[in-house]
Amino acid sequence: MSPAMEKILHRPGAGPAVSGVLHRPASESADGIVLAHGAGSNCEAPILRALAEAFAESGWTALRCDLPFRQARPSGAPFPAGAAQDREGLRNAVAAMRHIVPGRVFLGGHSYGGRQASMLAASDAHVTPALLLLS
Secondary structure, three states: OEEEEEEEEEOOOOOOOEEEEEEEEOOOOOEEEEEEEOOOOOOOOOOHHHHHHHHHHHOEEEEEEOOOOHHHOOOOOOOHHHHHHHHHHHHHHHHHHOOOOOEEEEEEOOHHHHHHHHHHHOOOOOOOOOOEOOO
C-alpha cells in the first residue's frame, strides 16, 4: 500500500493557521516531521514533495506546510518584519503534528524555511529534538 496524502488546515486558538499537505505512511507511524519551504516557493516545492514522499515511504508522517507569509500572498519574498510570524507558524505546525503522531516531531526546512526552523529551535529547545536543514 502506498503512502496517502491529504490537505490539512488547522486553526489554533492563537497564532497563524497551519496549511499544507500531510503525507501518511502505509502503516501507523510513531514519528513525524514538519517541512517548510524557501522564500520564493511554497509547500508544493519539488524538494519538499520528494522529501515528504520519501519520509512517508520510510514509515514517517510528514507535513509540508506553507509559512504564514505564503498563506498571506501567493508570490513574493517574505518581509523581514514577518519572520517572527513565520516562526510561530512553524511552532503551530509542530503542535498540530503532535496531535497526529504519538512520537517525536522533527522540524526541517529549505533555505528560508530552514533558517526560520533553526531560529525557532535556538529560541526554544523544547520545540523539536532535531532539525533537517537544506540549502
